[in-house]
Amino acid sequence: MRITKLTCEDCGLSHAGEFYTPRLYRLEREDQRFIxxxxxxxGSLKQMSAHLGVSYxxxxxxxxxxxxxxxxxxxxDESRKQKILEDIEAGHLSVNQGMRLIDAI
Ligand SMILES: [Zn+2]
Known part of the structure; x- marks a missing residue:
């Protein structure tokens, strides 16, 4: 089971966990290939320059x-975590729910 969305019963504010994408995934395809x-x-840039046929x-x-x-x-991601902590503090999320969201980041 995966959490996909948490909604505050009082005000309707929600966090959609399913939309979280790992940092490396968010990079352009070309950058992922580079990595x-x-x-x-x-990690040898010299080897990479030879392989890619471009200068160092x-x-x-x-x-x-x-x-x-x-x-x-x-x-x-740090701002996202901060927002989650603020929502815990404001009572929109339980500590448990918030920690689970933060763990996924
Ligand atoms: Zn709320």
């Missing part, structure tokens, strides 16, 4: 952009 290659190359600085700047994208997603 896959990065892992397979044991090009690989490096793609990695830097990817780092920024992931940090943005982390911040978005």
């Amino acid at each position: 896959e290659l990065f892992v397979l190359a044991s 600085p090009t690989v490096r700047s793609r990695l830097d952009r990817l780092i920024e994208r992931l940090e943005e997603e982390q911040r978005a």
Whole structure:
């Protein structure tokens, strides 16, 4: 069983757990491939530049952009967690429900 949606009985505010997507899934397909290659190359940017046929600085700047994208997603998830904690505090979610939602992030 998976929680798909939790709704506050008092005010109708709801959290839809099923819409949560892992951070790596939210990246563009091309970026996901880049990460896959990065892992397979044991993090060697030199090896990646040879494999992709582009210069080392090009690989490096793609990695830097990817780092920024992931940090943005982390911040978005942190705000989501914060919102859940606020909703627990306001009584829209039980501590149990809130913790289950946070665990899924
Ligand atoms: Zn409520």
